[in-house]
Amino acid sequence: MKKSDISHKAKDLLRSANLNCTRSQILILEKLLQVSRPLSRDEIIKTLGKSSPDQATVYRVLKRFCEKGIIHKAYLQSRAWKYELAHNCTETQCHPHFTCTGCGKTFCLKNSFLPLIKNLEKGFVFHRQQVRVEGLCSMCS
Amino acid sequence: MKKSDISHKAKDLLRSANLNCTRSQILILEKLLQVSRPLSRDEIIKTLGKSSPDQATVYRVLKRFCEKGIIHKAYLQSRAWKYELAHNCTETQCHPHFTCTGCGKTFCLKNSFLPLIKNLEKGFVFHRQQVRVEGLCSMCS
DNA sequence: TTCAAAATTGCAAGTATATTGCAGTTTTAA
DNA sequence: TTAAAACTGCAATATACTTGCAATTTTGAA
Ligand SMILES: [Mn+2]
Ligand SMILES: [Mn+2]
Ligand SMILES: [Zn+2]
Ligand SMILES: [Zn+2]
Numbered sequence: 434m435k436k437s438d439i440s441h442k443a444k445d446l447l448r449s450a451n452l453n454c455t456r457s458q459i460l461i462l463e464k465l466l467q468v469s470r471p472l473s474r475d476e477i478i479k480t481l482g483k484s485s486p487d488q489a490t491v492y493r494v495l496k497r498f499c500e501k502g503i504i505h506k507a508y509l510q511s512r513a514w515k516y517e518l519a520h521n522c523t524e525t526q527c528h529p530h531f532t533c534t535g536c537g538k539t540f541c542l543k544n545s546f547l548p549l550i551k552n553l554e555k556g557f558v559f560h561r562q563q564v565r566v567e568g569l570c571s572m573c574s
Numbered sequence: 575m576k577k578s579d580i581s582h583k584a585k586d587l588l589r590s591a592n593l594n595c596t597r598s599q600i601l602i603l604e605k606l607l608q609v610s611r612p613l614s615r616d617e618i619i620k621t622l623g624k625s626s627p628d629q630a631t632v633y634r635v636l637k638r639f640c641e642k643g644i645i646h647k648a649y650l651q652s653r654a655w656k657y658e659l660a661h662n663c664t665e666t667q668c669h670p671h672f673t674c675t676g677c678g679k680t681f682c683l684k685n686s687f688l689p690l691i692k693n694l695e696k697g698f699v700f701h702r703q704q705v706r707v708e709g710l711c712s713m714c715s
Numbered sequence: 716t717t718c719a720a721a722a723t724t725g726c727a728a729g730t731a732t733a734t735t736g737c738a739g740t741t742t743t744a745a
Numbered sequence: 746t747t748a749a750a751a752c753t754g755c756a757a758t759a760t761a762c763t764t765g766c767a768a769t770t771t772t773g774a775a
Contacts, residue, residue: 454771494723571697596751630756
């Protein structure tokens with residue numbers, strides 16, 4: 434996607450979520466649109482470089498985005514939380530993530546969905562499920 | 575299970591993993607056998623009370639247990655890591671965990687397995703997968 | 716365009732969680 | 746009984762995340 438398209442899309446997303454188009458929120462959302470995989474606070478700040486907002490702001494923006502449903506936490510095992518756009522997801526299931534035990538990289542499996550879990554105990558209500566896969570990526574295998 | 579059975583089982587497990595039967599390791603393993611659900615460092619120390627080992631020891635013991643394959647980290651979304659016995663698991667998949675968004679409690683779904691993910695990209699090697707389910711428990715629904 | 720309320724931000728301090736170095740203790744096996 | 750190996754506690758350190766507050770930016774209505 435072109436840079437100007439991303440910029441435009443970011444602003445649209447912000448407006449449709451009733452959030453202000455501030456420098457920080459635009460920068461962070463553009464970055465997430467651009468890379469299209471889960472990012473941690475650290476990765477966001479590092480890749481934004483000198484122009485990056487403060488870490489407190491980054492966390493607050495990510496929290497806001499989550500509350501509005503624009504992004505969500507990915508279901509990974511890293512110590513730090515990672516966030517990604519909430520597209521490629523249905524109400525009941527996000528795409529699975531593959532983490533390589535060799536190099537540590539995480540890949541989005543955008544086209545693999547598992548059937549939803551069945552036979553929950555009586556009284557239990559299902560909302561959504563998440564899947565995490567471990568293995569070796571093509572570089573490490 | 576009776577208390578003496580648990581104690582006996584803990585020691586057996588330790589021996590079969592080539593670990594020493596020390597006070598700390600026995601206490602922590604007994605606790606995990608007893609509750610049969612994922613526990614954090616904090617929960618372990620609190621429920622063991624005055625007789626609990628130091629937190630550094632708790633972490634080191636849990637790490638040792640993981641390395642020997644006696645326990646593993648449950649993949650939850652809590653900030654603190656949680657550990658549980660590595661039974662009720664196959665090589666390729668641990669039982670799923672259900673977390674209630676109402677009360678925050680986590681339940682082990684010991685009898686629900688999903689089919690393994692298919693169609694990994696060329697070169698990718700599957701090792702294991704884990705599933706997390708969100709919803710409401712019978713108390714909160 | 717102007718301007719005040721509301722939203723957002725940076726900074727610094729604070730909290731929660733996990734790790735490490737090291738000296739001392741416990742466990743094991745011979 | 747004893748010495749090596751395994752384990753432990755304590756205190757310091759590292760990392761991830763949160764919060765209070767004063768200052769700045771954004772927005773929408775005038
Ligand atoms: Mn993803
Ligand atoms: Mn479990
Ligand atoms: Zn890899
Ligand atoms: Zn509940």
